[in-house]
Structure formats: structure tokens, C-alpha cells
Amino acid sequence: MRILVVEDDKDVAGFILRGLKEAGHVAEHAATGRDGLFMATSEAFDVIVLDRMLPGGIDGLNILEVLRGQKNAVPVLILSALADVDERVRGLKAGGDDYLPKPFAFSEMLARIEALYRRGKGEGPVTKLTVDDLELDLLSRQVKRAGQKIDLQPREFRLLEYLMRHAGQVVTRTMLLEGVWDYHFDPQTNVIDVHVSRLRQKVDKPFPTPLIHTVRNAGYMLRPDAA
């Protein structure tokens, strides 16, 4: 996908651009608010990564306001050293789709960019999610794998639903906390791992091939086993 990175810090920008290119994306860079605004409004991107504080009088939120004012719905990931709740709310209100405080792990950013891209595609309302031989029926709230019914707790169901909606993408622990539990802070104990391992017990253990994979230093990914 084609990604615009508006970031004034040379090191951070270089790191993001290298990482995105390694992940197979086309990444463009703008180092000032002015350049960022020009590029964002004149070219088409799949996702924009926007630093909030930029030199040159135009900051991230200004760019976002102009874009949304032009009815440009490109998904925007706001990047900011301003991590407090008010700033986060302000960024999302201005039209940002996601907010990532600095410092961040690249894997977290990549996972969020890919999730935004997928969400931007919007394949319409679905009633059934299918990955390989795993089926999740959103209406009857039933899960089947290889035709066999799996009993899940309501929260396990939501966790699996989230993983399946992001099938083939890395899903970080923070994304799961936000998306499944609506928690916007990191608990000290790694509660997510335990929940995922329980889900694995039910969804993967009885079957020959695992679907839920751990991605080192990043999170989890639900995908058909390629091997």
C-alpha cells in the first residue's frame, strides 16, 4: 500500500520509512507541515502517518482538518509525544482514525497501519467470518472448526471475532485491549497472553494445525497455517 509519513524527526522518519519498505509498502516522506499538507491533498495515499507537532506553522491537526474539510477519508494514524488522554481525544475528534503515542514499537505501528487500511476498505456488514476451516457466525454466535462446534465464553468469542476480522494481520496486545476490552492503558500483568492461550486451548489444541500464531515482539496473528 502507499503510505505518506509526515514526520519531522529525521531518525524516526528514516526508521519508519525503512520499516514500511521492508514490509513491502511504498512510503513517501514529508518533513514539514507545509510539504505534508501539499502531498496529502494532491496525491492519493492508502494511509497517512501524521506527527502532531511539526515545524513550519502547520501542525498535524491542521493537515487533518484540511483533509477532512475536503471530504478526504484517507485513514490517518496520528503519532504524538503528547500521550495524555485529552490529547488523544483531541486527535481523534479532529478526524484521526487511530492515535499512537511516542515512543512506539515499529511492530505496533505496522499492525495499526494495516488494520486502518483494512478498515478503510470496508467490505460491508458481514454475518459470518471464515478463516480456513474455522467459521464464526455473528448472528447465531456460534463457532465451528472443521464442522465441530466450539463453546466459547462471550469474551472469548469477541477475542476470536477481533482476530478473525484482522486475519492475516499482526494484532498487538494493546490493540486487543482497546478493541476487545475497551481498556486504554497497559495493565502490568500480561493478562492478554493468558486469554489468548485459553482461546488456543479451545480453537487450536484439538486440531492438527494451529491458526493463532504468536508474532515475536509484536503480538498475534490469525491465519491459515502455510506450512
Next chain:
Amino acid sequence: MTGSGEGAAPAAGPAARPEQPGPRRDARPPIPRPRRRFNLLRSAAVRFAAIYAVLLSLSVAAAAGFVWWETAGRLSRQIEEAILNDAQALSDHWEVGGVPDVRSAIEERLSQNVDDDAIYMLADPYFERLAGNLSGWPAAVTQPGVEYEIRVERGGIHSLASMQRFDFPGGYHLLVGRDVTLRLQLTRLLTSALFWAVVVVVAVAAVGAIAVRSLFNRMLASVWATTAAISSGDFSRRVQVTGRGDEFDQVAEAINDMLDRITRLMDGVRQVSNAIAHDLRTPIARARTRLEDAMAHAGTEDELRAAIERATADLDAITGVFQALLRIAEIEAGSRRAAFCVFDAAPVLNGVAELYDAVAEDRGLSIAAAVPPSLRVYGDRDMLQQAVANLVDNAVKFSPPGAAVRIAATQSDGWTDIVVTDAGPGIPAADRERAVERFFRGEAARHTPGAGLGLALVQAVAQLHGGALLLEDAAPGLRAVVRLPAADPATAAPAKAAEAAAATAPYGDVIQD
């Protein structure tokens, strides 16, 4: 002689030096004196004193005016009335019997006049006396119907009289008057009395004004001296409280309370910055050591990668600590209160229980949530969620296998208590007060992960909600109570929370800033 004189001069020098107003380098800047910029017109004390004096003088003047009007004035009016009455009566006599009748009437009236203050005179057209007690017509009385106040001689006595002339048909003239010497004496007496009254009032007003001013100054001087001392860095100073319990004492106490609070906050800031400096140095040093060690000694790329990975994890942990500190600071600043609303906390508590359930079970613990079906709370949902999660996180971390972590909520007397109880080692009574300080790590927490910020955040959340965090002994274990005011924002007064906490804290150690 000159030689010894010169020799003595240098010896006198050092002795004289201490008296010279030389620069004292390490002395505190002098506290400005309250009267340093005293200006009579700008002084509020003088203004108040002047208002006091003016008000006093005005009220005395009003009283004096009333007394004057009631005595001297009334006397004058009575005299005028008596003169007119007499004239009317004599005029009636004139109409009945002419000169002889008036003459006999005058003589009768004079003989009956006990006070000997009445003056009558009937005169012919040539102003020759026909009857009356004046020897001759006073030259000054020329017009009828006009009140004259003149000196007259009557039976050899000079006196002051008020009189009027009335003319009868045929050119006869009647003079009716009253001796007003008495009134004059009264007026003099009154004037002198009022004069002295004014003198006394002015004196009293002046003394009162000085008293008001000195009262004012005494109060303000103490406040001024204290605040000036604090501005220049001496935080130990307090405003004097006289103990009379008056308004000045109330102001003094309020200022002292404010200063106590500021001092506590400053201590808190100092303690936090010390803690940051100390507690963050350790992980930063560790990350740095790992990186430097890897740079110098890593033999293979894998070793290098592993070292960098660990150092990154260390840095992430430091970021986490910063985030927690900022979050606590953000909550303490109180700016988030704008997002408060009434919400049902029951799903929040059950959600936290559910989130930790799996972890607890993995450690051989159980989580029991006894939450009413609906728990209306006024506050910030996310903050409360994080606070309860921190308590449960601690409880799960410190409980031994096989134990139960209990989450309960009760509502009574306008308070909502959210209680998290564990069966861990608890917190010794001596440590309870410090347990909520940032970076405090109890003995039992030495070997568990964490930065010592969890309870600090819970306390900040509880206090922002106008409540308190109470730490109690569950014997064994810790009972942490987040006490919040009732859901109705109007009846929730933050001050009451502290009082209620003080009343119920089992160890008397109310956990406050």
C-alpha cells in the same frame, strides 16, 4: 603622638568593620516591613478609620440637631404662639370695650403672670403709653406683624424680649412680647454642651480610628510578613492566630491551611523528583550497560541482537513508568473532571474481574466479584477502570496460590465503597501511609515486577472523585477500599470524603496527599 595615633587607627579598623553595612552574602533577603510603603491616602486602614470617624460624627450631629430642634426651636415656637394668642385675646377685648377694656385686661394679665415674662403695652396714635409694663414704646418696633427681638428695660432690669406690634382701629398700637432671657440661657447652655460633645466625639472618633487602623494593621502585618517571608523562600512561617476565633483568626487559619497544603504539595513534588531521579536511573543504567557491553563483547550477531532486544525492553519499561507518572500527574491536576458523568460501575468491576480471571486461574487463584446489579457512580469510567484494575493487579500479584481475590461494592450513606481484598502479605501498618507514595515498594514487593506507582494512581483517582483510598488489614492480606461520594454530583462534597475517611479508617492513618 601622631605616630601612635596612626598606629592605633589600623587596630580600630577591624573592630569598627562589623558595624559597617557591608554586603551579607549568605543572609536571606530581608523581609519587607509592612509599613515600608505606607501612604496615608492609599492606606486601607486609614480609609476604614476615616469612614468610622465620619460615620460617628454624622450620627452625633444628627442627634445634636434633633436635641436642638426639640428644645430651643420648640421654645421659640411656643413663645411666638403665646404672643399671637395674647394679641388675639386683647384684640377681642378691644372690640368689646375699647381702650379701657384692653387696659384692664393687660393689667389683669400682668398681675396673673407668675413667671414675670410677659410684656404688654398699649399706646395711643402718638406711641404714648396707655397701659403695660414697658416704660416707653421701643423705637426699633416700627412695623406690625413682624417679630422683633430687642433689648428692653422693664422695671429697671434690662432683658431680651421677643415682641410684635399689632395696630387697632383709631391709631392705637398694641405691643405683645415675652422675655426670652431664659431661652437665651438655654441656647447658650445647649451650644456649649454641643460644642463639648463635638470635641468629645472628634476625640473618640480619632481614638477609634487609630484603634481600627492598628487592629487592621496588626492583622495585615502578620499576613504581610508571612506571605513576604514565604515569597522569599521561608516556608516555615505561618500567620499568627490570636485564638479569639474571630474573622481575623478565620482568615489566618485559612491562609495557614493553604500554606500547609502548598508545603505538602511542594514536598510531594520534591519527593517525586527525587524518586524519578533515583528510580529511573537504575533501569536507564541497566539498558546502557547492556548496550555498551554488547558493543564491546558481543561475539556473534545473535548475541548482539539479544542484547539490543533486552535493552529495548528496558527502555519500554522506562517509558511505561513515565506514562504512569504523567497519568498520575494528569489526574492530580484535575483537568479530567470535565469528562465526569454518572455511569454504572457494575460492568466496569465485572469487566476487570473477567480480565484478570484467566491470569488468576493460571496462578491457582480465584476471583470472586460480589457487585450489585447496578452501581451508579459519578466520575470518569476509564479512570475508575484503571484504578480497580491496578488494585486487582496487585491482589493477583501478591496472593499465594489457592487464595481468593474478592472484588466487592457497597453503597450506603451517600458513599460508594469499592473493595478489593487479597490474601497476600498485606502492607504493615507502618508502611500504609507511604504505600501510596510514588515509587514506594514495600518489603513484600521487592521481588515482584512493578514500579510502585499502582496505588499512587488509585489514590489520585479516588481523590479526584472527591473520595479516598483506604488501606486496611484483611488479616491476612490487604483490604483496599476506594471510597467515592454518591452518584449525585450536587451532594458530593470533596471535603466530606476526607472527614468520613478519618472517621472510619481503622488505624487512623487516613491516606491523603
